Amino acid sequence: xxxxxxxxxxxxxxxxxxxxxxxxxxxxxxxxxxxxxxxxxxxxxxxxxxxxxxxxxxxxxxxxxxxxxxxxxxxxxxxxxxxxxxxxxxxxxxxxxxxxxxxxxxxxxxxxxxxxxxxxxxxxxxxxxxxxxxxxxxxxxxxxxxxxxxxxxxxxxxxxxxxxxxxxxxxxxxxxxxxxxxxxxxxxxxxxxxxxxxxxxxxxxxxxxxxx
Amino acid sequence: xxxxxxxxxxxxxxxxxxxxxxxxxxxxxxxxxxxxxxxxxxxxxxxxxxxxxxxxxxxxxxxxxxxxxxxxxxxxxxxxxxxxxxxxxxxxxxxxxxxxxxxxxxxxxxxxxxxxxxxxxxxxxxxxxxxxxxxxxxxxxxxxxxxxxxxxxxxxxxxxxxxxxxxxxxxxxxxxxxxxxxxxxxxxxxxxxxxxxxxxxxxxxxxxxxxxxxxxxxxxxxxxxxxx
Numbered sequence: 001x002x003x004x005x006x007x008x009x010x011x012x013x014x015x016x017x018x019x020x021x022x023x024x025x026x027x028x029x030x031x032x033x034x035x036x037x038x039x040x041x042x043x044x045x046x047x048x049x050x051x052x053x054x055x056x057x058x059x060x061x062x063x064x065x066x067x068x069x070x071x072x073x074x075x076x077x078x079x080x081x082x083x084x085x086x087x088x089x090x091x092x093x094x095x096x097x098x099x100x101x102x103x104x105x106x107x108x109x110x111x112x113x114x115x116x117x118x119x120x121x122x123x124x125x126x127x128x129x130x131x132x133x134x135x136x137x138x139x140x141x142x143x144x145x146x147x148x149x150x151x152x153x154x155x156x157x158x159x160x161x162x163x164x165x166x167x168x169x170x171x172x173x174x175x176x177x178x179x180x181x182x183x184x185x186x187x188x189x190x191x192x193x194x195x196x197x198x199x200x201x202x203x204x205x206x207x208x209x210x211x212x
Numbered sequence: 213x214x215x216x217x218x219x220x221x222x223x224x225x226x227x228x229x230x231x232x233x234x235x236x237x238x239x240x241x242x243x244x245x246x247x248x249x250x251x252x253x254x255x256x257x258x259x260x261x262x263x264x265x266x267x268x269x270x271x272x273x274x275x276x277x278x279x280x281x282x283x284x285x286x287x288x289x290x291x292x293x294x295x296x297x298x299x300x301x302x303x304x305x306x307x308x309x310x311x312x313x314x315x316x317x318x319x320x321x322x323x324x325x326x327x328x329x330x331x332x333x334x335x336x337x338x339x340x341x342x343x344x345x346x347x348x349x350x351x352x353x354x355x356x357x358x359x360x361x362x363x364x365x366x367x368x369x370x371x372x373x374x375x376x377x378x379x380x381x382x383x384x385x386x387x388x389x390x391x392x393x394x395x396x397x398x399x400x401x402x403x404x405x406x407x408x409x410x411x412x413x414x415x416x417x418x419x420x421x422x423x424x425x426x427x428x429x430x431x432x433x434x435x436x437x438x439x440x
Contacts, residue, residue, distance in 0.1 A: 087343050
């Protein structure tokens with residue numbers, strides 16, 4: 001008897017969700033090319049402030065005209081693209097007398113427990129709890145640094161620990177990324193974030209300098 | 213008091229200019245560490261043509277889509293001074309008459325920005341179909357108070373969006389500024405220098421396989437040629 005009651009209560013908590021994204025088939029699919037840190041860091045100490053701007057050169061007529069023809073944006077009739085295809089499935093078992101929240105009778109209400117609502121986590125809303133939604137106007141930084149307790153600074157401002165900032169989004173721009181470990185070793189790199197691009201940064205700590 | 217304000221203003225401007233200036237890269241220990249190197253009139257020059265994978269590792273900007281990138285290092289002789297000017301460098305495809313001078317970072321950033329513009333019409337329609345299936349065991353409906361039988365619940369829908377779905381990398385104005393900044397900061401610094409200096413030069417020559425290039429440097433009205 002009590003077993004059945006427990007089973008019923010447990011059944012109320014069981015929600016099996018299965019979500020299959022068939023794929024984002026947008027024509028302008030973003031390229032998530034990554035690049036590692038390597039030699040990206042520039043030499044701050046060797047800064048030369050003699051000339052701020054480079055002079056343009058105008059001696060490539062053939063290549064320029066060819067390129068401009070290729071770069072001409074296509075203007076024509078509107079096209080139709082297939083966007084994200086989302087399929088969801090769920091199972092809910094509730095004991096008699098228990099209904100979590102009002103039942104609206106419509107499958108698309110976000111808080112309807114009886115049905116996984118694909119719209120709620122599709123690209124029509126943000127942020128997504130499942131992670132299907134990207135940040136169309138930001139760039140992604142994938143930071144790999146050990147130990148996870150190392151402090152991360154962006155433009156000299158504390159941003160958090162490396163363990164919690166393995167993956168974050170930034171507006172396009174140049175940033176001074178500094179990762180400082182507890183033993184005094186520091187990693188510094190100037191990063192350039194572009195919209196929709198993933199930037200992989202592997203922090204290699206420099207040994208702490210022993211200054212007397 | 214006025215003088216002090218002026219000094220502060222000048223300091224701020226100088227700092228802004230200095231942070232925006234090319235920084236270049238760290239020169240290697242000697243010019244012979246570069247695949248192509250030569251010494252003339254006491255000035256050692258080292259150069260290397262970056263491969264596509266090198267460019268991808270070094271730059272966030274996809275500069276290899278339009279340009280060839282050459283890393284150049286200049287080593288003035290002791291107590292000597294060398295004037296670095298982009299105008300003294302050129303890249304030539306072996307066997308061709310036309311040589312390309314380094315392109316300005318603003319031009320390259322603008323070109324990449326234009327290439328990244330979405331080709332879609334702003335009136336394009338994007339369709340996102342959704343479907344779902346669920347099963348519920350039933351319960352008491354709090355609205356009607358009656359027991360609601362369980363069963364299979366299905367639903368479907370179609371989302372329709374008008375316009376380009378999302379911008380491509382490098383397609384926004386902020387991206388253009390960032391690309392220009394990155395290219396400028398990593399470029400070969402111009403001006404007089406008494407210490408070794410290194411940086412990248414960008415040539416608007418579409419990368420092609422099996423092409424041989426030669427790097428030319430005009431030094432005191434003498435042409436130095438480095439096969440890359």
